Amino acid sequence: MTAYFIRRLLLIIPTFLGITVLVFAITRVVPGGPIERMMLQAQQMQGREGGKSTGGATGAAGESQRQPLSPDQIQVLKAYYGFDKPILVSYGQWLAKVLSGDLGMSTRYYEPVWRMIRSRIPISLYFGLFSMVMVYGVCIPLGISKAVRHKSAFDNVTSVVVFTGYAIPGWVVGVLLLVLLASHWEVFPLGGLVSDDFEEFALIHQIGDLLWHTALPLTAYMLGSFSVLTLLMKNALMDNLSADYVRTAIAKGLSFKQAVFRHALRNSLIPVATTFGDNISIILSGSFLIEKIFNINGMGLLGYESVIDRDYPVVMGILVISSLLFMIGNILSDFCVALVDPRVQFGQGR
Numbered sequence: 001m002t003a004y005f006i007r008r009l010l011l012i013i014p015t016f017l018g019i020t021v022l023v024f025a026i027t028r029v030v031p032g033g034p035i036e037r038m039m040l041q042a043q044q045m046q047g048r049e050g051g052k053s054t055g056g057a058t059g060a061a062g063e064s065q066r067q068p069l070s071p072d073q074i075q076v077l078k079a080y081y082g083f084d085k086p087i088l089v090s091y092g093q094w095l096a097k098v099l100s101g102d103l104g105m106s107t108r109y110y111e112p113v114w115r116m117i118r119s120r121i122p123i124s125l126y127f128g129l130f131s132m133v134m135v136y137g138v139c140i141p142l143g144i145s146k147a148v149r150h151k152s153a154f155d156n157v158t159s160v161v162v163f164t165g166y167a168i169p170g171w172v173v174g175v176l177l178l179v180l181l182a183s184h185w186e187v188f189p190l191g192g193l194v195s196d197d198f199e200e201f202a203l204i205h206q207i208g209d210l211l212w213h214t215a216l217p218l219t220a221y222m223l224g225s226f227s228v229l230t231l232l233m234k235n236a237l238m239d240n241l242s243a244d245y246v247r248t249a250i251a252k253g254l255s256f257k258q259a260v261f262r263h264a265l266r267n268s269l270i271p272v273a274t275t276f277g278d279n280i281s282i283i284l285s286g287s288f289l290i291e292k293i294f295n296i297n298g299m300g301l302l303g304y305e306s307v308i309d310r311d312y313p314v315v316m317g318i319l320v321i322s323s324l325l326f327m328i329g330n331i332l333s334d335f336c337v338a339l340v341d342p343r344v345q346f347g348q349g350r
Helices: 002-029 034-052 057-066 071-081 087-099 113-148 153-167 170-184 203-241 244-251 256-276 278-285 288-293 299-308 312-340
Strands: none
Touching (some): 002 087, 002 312, 034 071, 113 153, 113 203, 113 278, 113 299, 153 203, 170 203, 170 288, 203 256, 203 288, 244 256, 256 312, 288 299
C-alpha cells in the first residue's frame, strides 16, 4: 500500500503539468487579455477627447481611435506581460516562478496574486470547514435513520425535503432566503460577513454576529451536498442490510441494532469515504454565485471575477491551488477507503 501511495504522489507531477499547461495555453489564445483591455481603455479616452473636437478634426480622431496604440507600444506591452514569447517558453518562466513561491502579479489590480488569494482563504476555509462538518454531522445520522426506517413517515417526509433540496440550486435558495428572511422579515442581514461596527463588540458578541451573518449563506452552501450525501448513506446502508452476512449475524443472536452498527455501518461508510477527499478542493473553491448574492469576498468570487476580467495570473494562481488540493484529495479518498475497509489492498495482485 505504501508503494501505491508513493506512485499516486508521483503522478501529481505530470497531472499538474498537464492541467496547467493546457489552461496556460488557453489564456494565451482567447481574446480580451490585458493588452486588449488597455487598448479599449485608450480607445475610450480618445473617444471622449475626440467628442470634444469639431470640424475636420473629427475624421482624424476617428481614424486614430480605431488604433489608439502604436505597434511599438503594443510590442512593449506584449514584452511586459510575456506575450512576446512562445507559449512553452512563457509557461516555463511562469512555472519557475511558481516553484519559487511567486504566483505573479495581477494584471487588473496590480497586486501580488498570492496576497489576493491569501486574503480570501480564511473566508473560504470558514465556510468550507463549517459546511463540511455540518454536512457530515447531519447526513450520516440522517441517512442511517432513513435506512432503518425505510418507507416510514419519517423516511417519506425527509425524502421530500431531501429531493427538494437536491432539485433547487443553492444560489436559488440563497436568493429566496435573502428575499424572505433578510429583506421581507428582516431576521438576518442582507449581506456581508460581519457588521460595520464588528471591531467594537465583545468577543461573545463578535461570535454571535459572525454566526448571524453566515447563517443564510451557510444554508445555501450546504443544500446540494447535504442531499447527495444523505441519499448515498441511506442507499449504501440498505444494500448492506439486505446482505447475507447481516442476516447471518442476526440469526446468530445479534440484535438488529447491533448488526447495523457492528457490521453493516462500516461497510456502508465506504462510498461516503470515497467522496471525502473530493471535498478538500471544494472547501477553498466555494460558490461564486452564493458569494456574489451575499456579498462575501471568498475564493469562488475571486475566481469568477478573475475570469470575467481576464486576469490570467489570478486565474492560474487559483488553478495551482485548486488542482493540487483536488489531486491530494483523491489520494485522501483512497486512504479513507483503506481506513474504513481493511480488505482493500491497493496495488496488490498487479
